[in-house]
Amino acid sequence: MDRQYEHIFTGDSDHHGFLSHHSDQRFDSLDQEGVEGRNRKDTRIPGHQGIRMVAMEPLLIGVDVGGTNIRMGVVTPDGHIPKKIEYPMDMSRGGLAMMEGLVSRLQDFIQQETGRDRSEIRIGIGIAGSIDMKRGLLVTSPNLPDLHGFPLQAYLQERISYPIIIENDANAFTLGEGWKGAAKGSRHxxxxxxxxxxxxxxxxxxxxxxxxxxxxxxxxxxxxxxxxxxxxxxxxxxxxxxxxxxxxxxxxxxxxxxxxxxxxxxxxxxxxxxxxxxxxxxxxxxxxxxxxxxxxxxxxxxxxxxxxxxxxxxxxxxxxxxxxxxxxxxxxxxxxxxxxxxxxxxxxxxxxxxxxxxxxxxxxxxxxxxxxxxx
Known part of the structure; x- marks a missing residue:
């Protein structure tokens, strides 16, 4: 365990009208102020009126830290995944060692899949547990009991030189479905x-x-x-x-x-x-x-x-x-x-x-x- 972090720890029904296997076309446009509508930046992604962003398109890395596997992928600003990997989550040496492994894998993935350094790389990480978004803390996590109260945002940011944001994994799932999936265009x-x-x-x-x-x-x-x-x-x-x-x-x-x-x-x-x-x-x-x-x-x-x-x-x-x-x-x-x-x-x-x-x-x-x- 890194000593600088030791002190942080505190230890068939379709006829009812509400069942569908596919999203309704009524909610198919992103320009209706869905989950994208609050993002206020200078320009928009071509073809999607609801997303605003800086003129230089960023390279996005999405990471999903699940209970048994970790997935990460390169994501384009219009929501396509040209490359992704998945590997087992190793908890044999504890949560911090798992995080160290995640950082190493992420660094390698960025270098290999981007092919070169990019000034506009942004990383989002979804992880199971309660996240204090203001302070970047992993308050509690069912999969990482030894990392309760851990300053995850700071830990990751010190080791990876690109902007990082952490989010609860179920929230990430929900936002993903709102951006490109079954809830596309929905506001509620x-x-x-x-x-x-x-x-x-x-x-x-x-x-x-x-x-x-x-x-x-x-x-x-x-x-x-x-x-x-x-x-x-x-x-x-x-x-x-x-x-x-x-x-x-x-x-x-x-x-x-x-x-x-x-x-x-x-x-x-x-x-x-x-x-x-x-x-x-x-x-x-x-x-x-x-x-x-x-x-x-x-x-x-x-x-x-x-x-x-x-x-x-x-x-x-x-x-x-x-x-x-x-x-x-x-x-x-x-x-x-x-x-x-x-x-x-x-x-x-x-x-x-x-x-x-x-x-x-x-x-x-x-x-x-x-x-x-x-x-």
Missing amino acids: YCGITLGTGVGGGIVVEGEILHGSEGMGGEVGHMVLNPKGPLCGCGGRGCLEVYASGSGIRRRALEANKKGKGKKILKKGRGDIKKVTSEEVFEAAKEGDRTALKIFNEMGRYLGLGLVNLIHLFNPEKIVIGGKVSKAWDYFIGSTTEVVHQRTMKGQREKVQIVQTECGDDAGILGAAYVALKLE
Whole structure:
């Protein structure tokens, strides 16, 4: 650990009108003051009236620090990714060592992929956890428990000579979908990431909601059942314990203790400890009743969470991504059923629940978009 940082630590429902697999063409133009509309600079990117920027186009690097993998890509100012890489996240030596590895990889990537030094390189990094945007602190992170309270912005900036900005990974996903994906052109929408945990981003009047301390939008920790299973945050019954990959795995383990889910166990090669949400998904595709029931239940809890978001923020769209969203066909029916039943009339007819269009690239795009907005 760098000594200078040691003192910092403190330790099928389409007929309801709100379900779509693709973005509606009504929201297809960026010049309607969507997530780009607040960026006030001198000129605009050709073909996109909503983005303003300096005359010299910057080279953008978007980095998505996930729970198991790290992705980074070169992103053009109009949102294309000509080059990207992905590698496993190594936490064997702790969070700071992982960050050192990230810096080394990033430096190499910049040199190799840009081919030369660029004065206009900007880097955006999306990372799981609560970010104090004003001070550049990683307040808490489920994947980096030894870096709570860490001055991440300063640490990275001292080692990389280009402008850097950090952002919550779910916010980056949400911004990526607003820039180039399923929420393109929308001014009021939410992004939900279903992975190892559950993340969320909320866009109101074209601006991502950070809250007073930069910790707003913790969708995964809205409480659905005060007496429910223990969550990693220390609370009980959060959306995350029901709708995440870890929550799906927990339900599979519970079913196994009752002698159910034989195909799930088979997918884990007979070892229940090797079962993840992916094995449950594979079993569901083969018609395993237990796996299908798990996804149906997961979808209903997700629906309850979405009802809360709809009532609070009245979004045009809710975009769902993350690795668990690949099981879309197995949970979305129960999700939309709950939303239709429990959402107030007048809101349920308007909101669209849509699947990610950017896929795994959303985080890279969103991180790059945040960098694009740097003054």
